[in-house]
Amino acid sequence: MKIGFRPIVLIAASALAIVLLGHLPALERHTQDHRASASVFAPLRVEKLSSDILVDAMVSLPLNERLTRVGWDHDILTVDLSLSANDASPKDLWKDAAELVRLSFGAMPNVRQLLLRIYLESDGKRALLASGDSRASDWPDGLASSVKADPDGARPDWALHLRLNWTAAGERWLGNFAN
Numbered sequence: 001m002k003i004g005f006r007p008i009v010l011i012a013a014s015a016l017a018i019v020l021l022g023h024l025p026a027l028e029r030h031t032q033d034h035r036a037s038a039s040v041f042a043p044l045r046v047e048k049l050s051s052d053i054l055v056d057a058m059v060s061l062p063l064n065e066r067l068t069r070v071g072w073d074h075d076i077l078t079v080d081l082s083l084s085a086n087d088a089s090p091k092d093l094w095k096d097a098a099e100l101v102r103l104s105f106g107a108m109p110n111v112r113q114l115l116l117r118i119y120l121e122s123d124g125k126r127a128l129l130a131s132g133d134s135r136a137s138d139w140p141d142g143l144a145s146s147v148k149a150d151p152d153g154a155r156p157d158w159a160l161h162l163r164l165n166w167t168a169a170g171e172r173w174l175g176n177f178a179n
Contacts, residue, residue, distance in 0.1 A: 049077065049108045057108075061099045064092040068119065068126075075112035077104055083129070085122035090177050091153030093118065097162060098147045105136050105144035112136050116162065120173055129170030132162040153177060 049057055051072045058070055065088060069080035079100055083093060097116070104111040116132040138161040147158045166174070 048110050057103060061103060063096045063099055064088075065096050066121075075110055076115060077111050077113070078115040078117075080117045080119060082119045082121045082126065085120055088120070089153055090155070090174060091149060091151070094149035094153065094156055094159065097159070098149045098156075101134070101139070101144050101147050101158070101162070105134075105139045106147075107145070114162075116164075118164075118170070120169065127169045128167050129173055130164045130166045132164040134162045138163070 049072060054070060054072045058067060063081075065084065066082045067079065068082045069078070071078035081093075081096060081100075100114065100116065104114045112135065114132075114134045116130075116134070118129045118131070119126040120129050143158065143161075147156070150156050
């Protein structure tokens with residue numbers, strides 16, 4: 001009985017393919033380590049705020065809490081910030097407020113006014129804690145660029161420029177963190 005050369009080559013090629021396919025997962029892990037992740041959405045550099053690039057400006061902010069609404073109308077930036085009832089603290093609020101002030105009055109030359117509303121979200125319900133109305137004229141030269149949150153979470157001195165009006169719920173929320 002004569003076995004042809006073709007079946008032997010076919011069996012050898014099949015065995016080689018099986019061995020190589022078994023090594024593919026290891027090869028994939030090796031190439032992932034060297035591959036840089038590609039960004040799907042890269043924010044544009046924002047130099048002047050407009051409705052066309054509002055999203056890019058907001059995406060670049062390192063906020064702890066969630067933006068629920070942002071608007072831009074005639075040089076007025078409107079921001080609704082929602083705090084999580086479970087883990088939000090005044091420290092996070094002041095840090096996020098500082099970021100919004102630096103963007104609005106420190107980095108953008110065309111923001112005339114910042115309207116800020118702060119909500120507390122709990123069990124799918126939102127309660128208004130405070131609302132503020134700050135204008136570019138409230139921030140002397142260089143002050144907006146240098147605002148920082150107090151690491152202890154205390155209300156910073158610059159917060160007066162935000163002109164926040166606290167609701168009863170907001171006062172209770174702040175009172176929960178009083179020393």
